[in-house]
Every structure is written in structure tokens, then in C-alpha cells.
Amino acid sequence: MFAYYFDLAFRSLKRNKALTALMVLAIALGIGACMTTLTVLHVLSGDPLPQRSGSLYYPQIDPRDMVDYGPNVEPPEQLSWVDGMYLLHAKRAARQALMTGGMVPLQPTQSTVDPFQAVALYTSSDFFPMFGVPFKYGTGWVDTEDEGKARVAVISASLNDKLFGGKNSVGQVLRLQETAFRIIGVLGDWHPNPHFYEWYMGSYASDEDVYLPLTTARDLKMEHDGSTDCWGNSGGDPEHLETVNCTWLQFWVQLDTPASVADYKSFLEHYSQDQHTAGRFLRPPNVRLRNLMQWLDYLQVVPSDTRLQMWLSLGFLAVCLINTVGLMLAKFMRRASELSVRRALGASQRALFGQLLIESGVVGLLGGLGGLLLALFGLWLVRQQPADYAELARMDIAMLLTTLIIAVGASLIAGLLPAWRACHVAPALQLKGN
Amino acid sequence: MSLHPILAALRKHKAGVVLIALQIALTLAIVCNAVFIIYSRVEKVHRPTGIDESNLLLITQQWVGAPSMDTPAGVQQLDSMLRQDLDTLRRQPDVTSVTSITSLPLLNSSWVGGVAVKPGEQTPGKNDVHTAMYFGDEQMIGTLGLQIVEGRNFNASEIAHKGMRDQGEPPIVIVTQDLAKRLFPDGSAVGKVVYFDGSSTPSTIIGVVRRMQTPAVGWGDNFTWYSTLMPFRINATFSRYAVRTRPGQLDAVARTAAAALYNGNPLRVIDEDDGVKRFGDIRGDAYRADIGMAVLMGVVCLILLAVTAAGIVGLTSFWVGQRHRQIGVRRALGARKIDILHYFQLENLMIAGVGAVVGVVMAIGLNRLLMSKFEMQSLPVYYVLLGLLVVMVLGQIAVFVPARRASNVPPVVATRSV
Numbered sequence: 099m100f101a102y103y104f105d106l107a108f109r110s111l112k113r114n115k116a117l118t119a120l121m122v123l124a125i126a127l128g129i130g131a132c133m134t135t136l137t138v139l140h141v142l143s144g145d146p147l148p149q150r151s152g153s154l155y156y157p158q159i160d161p162r163d164m165v166d167y168g169p170n171v172e173p174p175e176q177l178s179w180v181d182g183m184y185l186l187h188a189k190r191a192a193r194q195a196l197m198t199g200g201m202v203p204l205q206p207t208q209s210t211v212d213p214f215q216a217v218a219l220y221t222s223s224d225f226f227p228m229f230g231v232p233f234k235y236g237t238g239w240v241d242t243e244d245e246g247k248a249r250v251a252v253i254s255a256s257l258n259d260k261l262f263g264g265k266n267s268v269g270q271v272l273r274l275q276e277t278a279f280r281i282i283g284v285l286g287d288w289h290p291n292p293h294f295y296e297w298y299m300g301s302y303a304s305d306e307d308v309y310l311p312l313t314t315a316r317d318l319k320m321e322h323d324g325s326t327d328c329w330g331n332s333g334g335d336p337e338h339l340e341t342v343n344c345t346w347l348q349f350w351v352q353l354d355t356p357a358s359v360a361d362y363k364s365f366l367e368h369y370s371q372d373q374h375t376a377g378r379f380l381r382p383p384n385v386r387l388r389n390l391m392q393w394l395d396y397l398q399v400v401p402s403d404t405r406l407q408m409w410l411s412l413g414f415l416a417v418c419l420i421n422t423v424g425l426m427l428a429k430f431m432r433r434a435s436e437l438s439v440r441r442a443l444g445a446s447q448r449a450l451f452g453q454l455l456i457e458s459g460v461v462g463l464l465g466g467l468g469g470l471l472l473a474l475f476g477l478w479l480v481r482q483q484p485a486d487y488a489e490l491a492r493m494d495i496a497m498l499l500t501t502l503i504i505a506v507g508a509s510l511i512a513g514l515l516p517a518w519r520a521c522h523v524a525p526a527l528q529l530k531g532n
Numbered sequence: 533m534s535l536h537p538i539l540a541a542l543r544k545h546k547a548g549v550v551l552i553a554l555q556i557a558l559t560l561a562i563v564c565n566a567v568f569i570i571y572s573r574v575e576k577v578h579r580p581t582g583i584d585e586s587n588l589l590l591i592t593q594q595w596v597g598a599p600s601m602d603t604p605a606g607v608q609q610l611d612s613m614l615r616q617d618l619d620t621l622r623r624q625p626d627v628t629s630v631t632s633i634t635s636l637p638l639l640n641s642s643w644v645g646g647v648a649v650k651p652g653e654q655t656p657g658k659n660d661v662h663t664a665m666y667f668g669d670e671q672m673i674g675t676l677g678l679q680i681v682e683g684r685n686f687n688a689s690e691i692a693h694k695g696m697r698d699q700g701e702p703p704i705v706i707v708t709q710d711l712a713k714r715l716f717p718d719g720s721a722v723g724k725v726v727y728f729d730g731s732s733t734p735s736t737i738i739g740v741v742r743r744m745q746t747p748a749v750g751w752g753d754n755f756t757w758y759s760t761l762m763p764f765r766i767n768a769t770f771s772r773y774a775v776r777t778r779p780g781q782l783d784a785v786a787r788t789a790a791a792a793l794y795n796g797n798p799l800r801v802i803d804e805d806d807g808v809k810r811f812g813d814i815r816g817d818a819y820r821a822d823i824g825m826a827v828l829m830g831v832v833c834l835i836l837l838a839v840t841a842a843g844i845v846g847l848t849s850f851w852v853g854q855r856h857r858q859i860g861v862r863r864a865l866g867a868r869k870i871d872i873l874h875y876f877q878l879e880n881l882m883i884a885g886v887g888a889v890v891g892v893v894m895a896i897g898l899n900r901l902l903m904s905k906f907e908m909q910s911l912p913v914y915y916v917l918l919g920l921l922v923v924m925v926l927g928q929i930a931v932f933v934p935a936r937r938a939s940n941v942p943p944v945v946a947t948r949s950v
Contacts, residue, residue, distance in 0.1 A: 120842050120846055124839050127839065212801070213596050214801060402906050403825055405905075406825075406906050407828065410566065410832060414562065417555055417558045417562065417840065420555045421840065424551040424552060424843055424847050427547055427847075428846060428847050428849075429850075432850055
């Protein structure tokens with residue numbers, strides 16, 4: 099029966115090519131636009147570390163003075179050196195890492211490569227195990243190297259390719275800002291998106307070239323990039339960033355159980371209370387402990403233009419679907435005589451309804467396939483844009499299936515009303531007319 | 533012509549009528565808002581920065597192994613390196629003027645501070661006026677092609693230099709007209725005193741330039757035109773130079789400038805892609821996303837209108853086919869071709885009219901919704917009225933072909949098999 103209905107559907111669609119083409123095209127355009135923007139949104143709001151994101155948390159405390167204080171004011175997005183170092187050394191979480199980004203002049207020993215500004219991340223030893231960073235060669239550094247301000251560096255796979263032709267460079271020397279660093283590790287393939295742990299670099303920007311101990315970077319007075327937010331009368335004098343009233347460090351902790359999350363939150367509150375009592379924090383305790391996905395949500399990393407485009411394309415799909423409902427209605431009503439013959443020959447209303455729905459499903463399938471091609475083209479267009487997320491705009495299997503399901507589902511919904519109306523045709527009356 | 537028969541006929545096609553009207557309403561709502569977004573973006577992209585944008589280059593370079601910018605000796609050394617670079621660039625053929633500068637409009641690399649008319653006012657909050665600061669020498673105004681509307685430019689003797697992190701406010705500054713009006717709403721700002729970043733050191737305004745945009749792109753919309761020019765060469769391990777060339781010589785200078793600087797002092801890095809930038813490219817980079825958004829909106833609008841028109845053609849064609857016999861009867865009873873044509877045109881006008889009125893309400897509602905979720909202004913009324921007109925005309929154009937076909941139905945059809 100199913101096969102027969104398919105056959106009928108194809109025959110009927112072939113009979114009126116212009117109308118069929120119009121319906122398929124409308125669905126294809128709507129689906130194409132929708133899936134392009136949904137794919138971009140899906141990529142941009144994805145989970146950067148699917149296996150770990152549930153146990154990664156971003157603690158915030160509020161060390162500022164009373165200027166601009168009010169109820170429900172959010173704490174600063176970063177930590178000061180004093181607080182960051184305290185929380186880091188307190189080791190109250192399973193793992194914790196303090197970090198900030200910067201640019202550091204790199205003077206290659208290879209004469210073929212000109213000196214350039216390398217993108218650096220200054221962090222602490224837990225960074226690598228906490229985020230599950232894969233290593234191609236060597237390892238990260240350890241606690242004692244953080245404390246000893248060791249001149250050690252971990253480099254990215256792409257920098258290793260550029261400087262050492264992809265060979266194992268562990269033990270080699272890297273000259274950064276006139277200082278010799280020993281390479282102890284080369285990262286494997288690691289590109290979390292969004293670039294969640296240090297978002298001032300750009301949420302979807304390419305990753306760092308070199309990773310250095312934060313203490314070493316401060317020892318060598320390396321430039322720190324990103325935001326430095328100060329309060330009171332302190333300027334962001336980079337020479338004395340350890341002591342000024344400025345927040346400029348980002349801090350992540352790993353908390354594996356709900357109990358440890360609650361413990362950590364009360365630890366933050368106690369710390370804030372102690373500092374408040376001691377007169378260092380002027381505000382009463384004001385802490386937040388968001389997990390990774392909540393943090394990304396809070397930062398609104400997805401560009402507002404992308405969200406606007408998504409809503410626009412949903413509206414567009416709605417218009418295309420209404421258009422298809424209208425055309426389908428016209429098409430089905432026009433076939434009243436054919437349908438009434440089938441009714442007179444014994445087909446039930448339910449059978450007619452099924453037949454017509456299959457016909458709309460076929461339109462949806464064709465429209466979905468067209469929409470898929472349009473979406474692939476749309477994503478190609480997005481990739482030609484200069485936005486930092488452009489390269490990520492690719493369709494995956496999940497989105498591909500979603501496209502087809504949405505297309506068929508939408509056209510079935512669009513076919514409901516026309517099919518319902520058409521299958522109520524009276525068997526005899528229409529026969530009489532001819 | 534009486535509306536009664538049209539209404540009676542429409543009552544028989546309720547579903548179709550509602551669908552077309554709804555489609556027109558949605559199209560109107562989306563197109564109005566999309567066109568408004570296009571207009572806002574285009575307006576933003578086309579606003580002049582206030583500088584003379586042609587024949588202008590920006591060079592960014594970084595010294596390798598430079599002395600510290602935090603010791604007086606290091607700053608002296610950095611300043612002499614900077615002056616050497618300025619000298620090198622000024623001696624290039626086809627270069628008319630050069631200034632050291634910390635940023636340019638639309639560069640998205642800014643130095644933002646607060647400015648107040650009272651000393652020591654560390655006032656984050658309502659009274660705080662943000663300003664973007666440009667640090668350069670006496671050739672800054674000329675190189676950028678800024679227009680002084682009041683007061684005067686800096687003299688060469690008034691230009692000082694300081695390390696990038698050194699505190700200290702300049703004794704004199706030049707501000708934009710917008711900032712001058714904001715600080716001194718009543719009367720001239722020239723000769724008046726302001727205080728930067730809550731300092732208690734006064735800075736006297738010696739000149740006012742007509743217009744100069746801040747470097748901010750995509751943020752800082754509340755102080756877009758509040759720029760301040762400061763008479764300092766800033767000494768750091770990197771430096772920027774704005775270079776004005778003779779007309780038509782921009783590309784030639786862009787090709788040779790980096791080599792000339794390397795020639796004078798090879799211990800530096802000038803990025804191959806971004807080290808030497810034409811101002812046109814800076815502007816292009818700053819607004820590329822806005823232009824992309826405007827183009828996308830435009831394409832969506834066109835397709836939407838086309839889909840809606842096609843829908844009207846399809847559904848009206850169906851109605852014409854269905855009423856074939858009635859049309860024949862009307863023709864046989866004496867109706868002229870033009871009457872049949874007008875019948876369908878009037879019918880469409882009524883449907884599109886209802887759809888458009890609903891669409892106007894939806895357009896305004898959608899605009900309110902977008903305003904609450906995104907940065908968007910209130911939709912002007914004439915946009916909605918224009919949109920209303922467009923969809924009505926579109927409906928008339930779309931209905932013309934099927935209506936013509938209807939008017940060509942011969943009266944003899946009436947006599948066939950009833």
C-alpha cells in the first residue's frame with residue numbers, strides 16, 4: 099500500500115510540474131536558510147569539552163570597593179593575583195589552574211623563520227591534566243616547576259610543525275623575549291571550541307602557540323593581554339600586577355561531586371567573609387560558582403548577529419511553510435474529482451488522508467534534499483566570511499539528519515490541513531459533475 | 533463594482549484566504565524589520581570617521597631586544613629609536629607627513645579614559661565621560677587630515693614623550709567638537725581646563741577638531757565621537773606610525789615603507805599581513821561583519837517577496853481554474869473582460885489589505901521583541917507604511933497573470949456540461 103501511495107504521489111507531482119517545483123523550492127529555501135543558521139549556532143554554542151565540562155567550574159569572588167555596589171551585582175569576571183594565588187595554593191578542588199594570555203616575541207634559532215609574536219598562555223601545572231590536554235611528545239610541567247619559575251615551555255603542534263618540521267622537539271631550546279626556554283612538551287590535536295578557558299583571545303580564535311608557567315612569565319615581566327579591571331585609585335601598572343587592586347587572571351577548578359561543589363562554594367564564601375572582616379574586601383561576600391556551560395552562557399559567547407540570523411531564518415521558514423500549505427491546499431482540492439472516484443470505489447477517508455500525507459511527505463523529502471544542498475552552500479558562504487568562527491561552520495551527521503527530519507516533519511504538518519480538507523470530499527457528488 | 537459577490541466567494545475559500553493573508557502579514561513583518569536592519573548597518577558603515585581616509589597608511593612594528601620601557605634610560609633610548617623611525621619615514625619619497633600615533637579610528641585598539649571638568653573626580657557612574665585618547669606629535673592633525681574648527685594645533689616644542697606606563701597628564705590637549713559640547717555645553721571649550729582619569733593635574737584645551745571617531749568597533753557606542761588628542765610620543769617596545777602619501781602613491785609607499793624601516797634598524801618585527809595597512813583595509817575589516825549582515829538580510833528579503841508572490845500566483849491560478857465555469861456564466865450574462873480582471877484584482881486587494889494590516893501590527897511587535905533581545909532601534913512608522921505599500925503592489929503584480937487568464941475565459945464555457 100505504501101509503495102502504491104508513493105507511486106501515486108510521484109504521478110501526481112509529475113502532473114503539475116510548476117506547482118510541485120514551487121512547493122519543493124519554497125521548502126528547500128526555508129530549510130536551507132534555517133539549517134545554515136542553526137548549524138552555525140550549534141557549532142558556536144557547542145560543548146568545548148564534552149567529557150569534562152560537567153565537572154569544570156569557574157569561581158568568582160568580589161574584592162572590589164563600594165563604588166557601584168548594589169544588590170545582585172555580578173562579581174568581576176576575573177581574579178586578582180592575591181586571590182588567585184591564594185585559591186590556587188589552597189588546593190581545595192581536585193585540580194585548579196590560574197591563567198592569563200599574552201603575546202611574546204619569539205626568536206627562532208632556525209634562520210629560515212623570521213622572529214614573530216607568538217600567542218602565549220601563562221598558566222599553572224594542573225592546566226594540562228584538568229582539561230585533558232593531549233600530548234604528542236613529552237608532558238606538561240609540575241608544581242615544583244611553577245614554584246621554581248622554571249624556564250620550561252609546552253608548544254602547540256602547529257608551532258612544532260613550523261619550527262621543527264613536526265619532529266620530536268622535547269629538550270630543544272626556544273628563545274622567547276631574549277630568554278632560553280626548554281621545550282618539555284608538544285601538544286597533540288587540541289582545539290576546544292569555544293576557546294572557553296581564556297576568552298579575551300576571542301571566543302573562537304585559533305589556539306595558543308606556547309604555554310608557559312605563570313610564575314615564570316611574571317618573573318620575566320612578560321606582557322599580559324586581555325582585560326585588566328581596576329578599582330579604587332590603582333592603575334593597572336603592569337610592573338606591580340601582583341599587588342594592585344586589579345583583576346586580570348582567570349581561574350578554573352575541577353569538582354567531581356555535588357558535595358565537593360557545595361564545599362567549594364562555602365570555601366569561597368568563607369574566604370570572602372574573612373577578607374571582608376580583615377577589611378581587604380569592602381563588599382560583603384558575593385561569590386559565583388558556574389560550571390563550564392553556565393559560564394559560556396553567562397558570557398554570551400555566541401555573537402548576537404548569529405542569534406538574530408537564526409530567528410530571521412526561522413521566520414523565513416514559517417513563511418515558506420505557510421506558502422506550501424496554501425499551494426498544497428490548492429493542489430489537493432483541485433483533485434477532488436480523482437479523490438471522489440477513489441472514495442466511490444471503496445477507499446476510506448483514512449486511506450485518502452494517508453495517501454495525501456505521503457504526497458506531502460515526498461514534497462518535504464525533495465525539499466529537504468534541496469535544502470541540504472542550499473545549507474551546504476550557505477555554510478560554504480559563511481566560511482568565506484572573516485569572522486573568527488568561520489572555519490568551524492561545517493555540517494555534521496547530526497545536523498544532516500536533523501535537516502531531513504525537520505523538512506519531512508514540516509511538510510507533513512503543512513500537509514495536514516489540506517489533506518484533512520481534501521479527504522472529506524463526498525464520493526457521489528463529484529462523480530455526477532463529470 | 534459591489535464587494536458583496538467577492539466576499540461571498542471568499543467565504544467559500546476560508547482556509548486559502550487566511551493562509552495568503554497570513555503569509556503576506558509575516559512577509560511584511562520580516563521584510564520591514566530586515567530592511568530596517570540593513571538601513572542601520574549601511575548608515576553605520578557610511579558615516580565618516582572625520583579623518584581624511586585616502587592616502588593614509590598605518591605601520592605597526594615591534595622592536596626585538598628593545599630596552600625596558602620602565603626605566604628612564606630605557607624610555608630615552610626607545611624615544612630616540614622612535615624619532616629615528618619618524619625621520620626615516622619622513623625622508624621617503626612621496627610621503628607628505630608622518631606622525632607617531634597610538635591608534636586610528638576603527639582600528640579597535642584603544643586607549644580609553646575618563647575626563648571630567650573637576651579635579652580628582654574618580655567618578656565611575658553617571659557623570660563619567662569616556663574618551664578615546666590618541667597620542668601623537670605636532671604632525672598628527674595634518675597627517676590625519678583633521679579640521680580644526682577652533683583654537684590651534686600643537687607646536688613642535690609642546691610635544692613631550694613618556695613611557696607607555698608612565699603616569700602624567702599633558703598640560704594641553706585637543707578635543708573633538710562633540711566632546712567639547714558634552715563637557716562645556718554653554719560656550720567655547722578653548723582655554724578651559726579638564727582633568728583626565730581622576731587626576732588633579734589640569735589639562736588646558738587649546739583646540740577643537742570637527743570630528744574624529746574612536747577606534748572602538750562594536751562597542752563603546754556611547755562615546756563614538758569623544759576623542760582627545762594628546763601631545764605625547766608614547767615609548768614602548770612597539771610603535772605605530774600614520775603616514776600620509778602623495779595622491780596615488782599609497783601603494784608605492786606601502787610596498788617600500790617596511791623595507792626602509794628595516795634598513796634603518798633591522799632589529800624589529802613588522803608583521804607581513806598587518807604590519808603595513810592602508811586605511812581602506814582598516815575600514816573594511818571594521819565593517820565587514822556589518823556589510824555581510826546587510827547583504828544577507830537583503831537576499832532573504834528578496835527571496836521572501838518572491839516566495840510570497842509565487843504563492844499568490846499559485847493559489848489565484850487554482851481559484852481561476854476552479855471558477856472557470858462561473859466566469860463563463862458571468863461573461864455570457866454580459867460581464868466584460870475588464871470586469872473579470874477587476875474582480876480578481878479587487879479580491880486580491882482585499883486579501884492583501886487585511887494581511888498587510890495584520891502585518892503592520894506584527895512588524896511593530898517583532899521590532900519590540902528584537903529591541904528587547906538585541907541592540908536595535910525603534911522602527912520608524914514610514915518603514916511600516918512603505919512595507920504595506922510594497923506588499924499591496926506585489927499582490928497586484930502577482931495576481932495580474934492569473935486574472936488575465938480568467939478574463940480570457942470565453943462565454944461559451946457556460947454552455948458546456950452543467
